[in-house]
Structure formats: C-alpha cells, structure tokens
Amino acid sequence: TNDSANDENTAPSTSTATASNGQNVTVFHDPENFNVKHPLQNQWTLWFTKPPTGRGDNWNDLLKEVVTFDSVEEFWGVYNNIAAASQLAHKSDYHLFKRGVRPEWEDSQNKHGGKWSYQFKDKKGIDIDELWLHAQLAAIGETLEEDNDNEVMGVVINVRKAFFRIGLWTRTVGKAKAGDGAGKEALMKIGQRFKETMKLGPNEQVEFSGHTDSAHAGSTRAKAKFIV
C-alpha cells in the first residue's frame, strides 16, 4: 500500500541548482536565475501622452498604453529602460494607472473622482526624476492609502515648458461612503502622504480638485476644493 517507500526507481536528484531544492531564490540572490518575484497588490499600466504636433491631433492618438506589469522586478525593468521624465519633450505626460482605468476624466471610473496635484515651477531647483520615481513607488508599493480606502487610481507627471506637475488621481472627491465623513478624512490623509512623498515643506500647498470642476473651468484653473 505504500508506493512511496519504494524510491529506488525515482529519478536521482541532481540537486545542483538551489531551485530544485524548493528554495526561494530572489533577484537579490541571483539576478539571472531567480525563481520567485515580488507581487504587486495591483497590476499597473504605464501610459504616455505624446506632445501634440499642432496639426489637429486626435487625443486618442496621442495617449498610448506602453506596458502593464505586476511585479516589483518588472517595474524596474520598465523604469530602467524608458526615458526619464526630465528627458521628455514639453507637453509629454507619463501616467501610471491601475490596470483597466484609462487616465482620462472620461473613464467611467474617474467620473466622480479628482486629483491631488502640485506644480513644481522651479524646474532647475528640484530632482524631478527622483520625485516622479518616488510617486510611482508609493503607488505600486501601496503606501498612499489604507487597505479599504480604494481611492488611488494612478499618478501622473505633466512635463511643461514652465513647470513639472505631479498628480495623484482618486476615485472620489471625498464624499462619505456611508454618510459618516470617513471619505473626506481618508482623502486628506492620502493628500498628506502624497505631499510627504513629494518632499514638500509646510509652506507649500498641495491642492485637490474634482475632475468635473476642472473640466468645467476651461482654461482657467479650477478652484482647489481641499488643501494639505
């Protein structure tokens, strides 16, 4: 009844590779032969907005999906092989959003949402590549929100002639989910963490505005709904 007792006919184990012993080999142990990777809580898609050519571009042709990934290792494979934000032409954007959410107001999942954002006007006085990297790490590392907040949709960097702007898009504008005010509290906390990620001091203000307000404001800037 005990077949496993007869192990003389099983293939001999060579046990040359650590992997065959069922051990976890991470990229830190062996960058070319790792057998485990670090999962992200969400799958993330990197998008790129090309600068308009000025010849009647269609927005949909300018916004391109670059790649989707779901591990820490692959994030770095992407990051290490793509142009740094500081190298992009003016009017370019990178968007790093949860998979399945288009980085546009028009996406139904963004309809009731808004964004925290900050404009860096002193382009030479900051390390924008580091700030954008840290914004992305906070997003994929899921350290911006609590487990049940379900607010973070993605992060975005706008490269412009006069400034860099980094934004964090949220699902709601802080409306309480159960009428108890927890919605706004969660949103403010997310804004505060985003501000710390951006290394901003107490005298600098990160502003929140709803997408609908921004859309209706036209060329003038939407009035900030919240500030941290």
Next chain:
Amino acid sequence: EISKQVEPPQPSAAMKALRSARFLNDLAGIEYPNAVASPNPALNKNAPADRKFKYNKEFLLQFQNVFKEKPSLDWDVKIRDTIGDGGDTSARPGSAR
C-alpha cells in the same frame, strides 16, 4: 560600426527568470542577503488574508541596480511606437552582466 543582427534575438537569462519566477506568497519567509534590508514588516502586519504586499520605498529602491533587463524582446520597437523620439534609449544602462 554596428554589426547586423543575423539571428533572431533570444531572451536573456534575466528575462527568462522574470517570466518563469513564481510570485512570493509569504514575504516573512524570505531570507534576503545580508546587504539587503527586508520590507518594513509593519506594512504587512494584520493584512487581510487575500491581499498581496505593501512595500516601503527603501525596500523598493534596492532593486534599482539589480534588475535592469528590458521587460520583453520587442521593447525597443514598443518604445519607438509609443514614446517615439521622446524616448532616448541610447542612454539605457546595459544588462546586469
């Protein structure tokens, strides 16, 4: 002079490893090499059983110089199609060899 590619490109060892590696399901069970700081355990304490991990920035930054491989063989074409001239890949770091 740049030599012409005569054979179809093959995935590198690192690329193959990325594709075939399993997702870790128990972060606490990993023993990282001495020089590597483990993820902040407070981030994953009392986490719901069905959620994956949170990672602090300091932990994530340690991968920066360890995994530099392009995510796929068609990466350069993909970048040309999506980012175009905006993507200067000539300054790309070499593989982790």
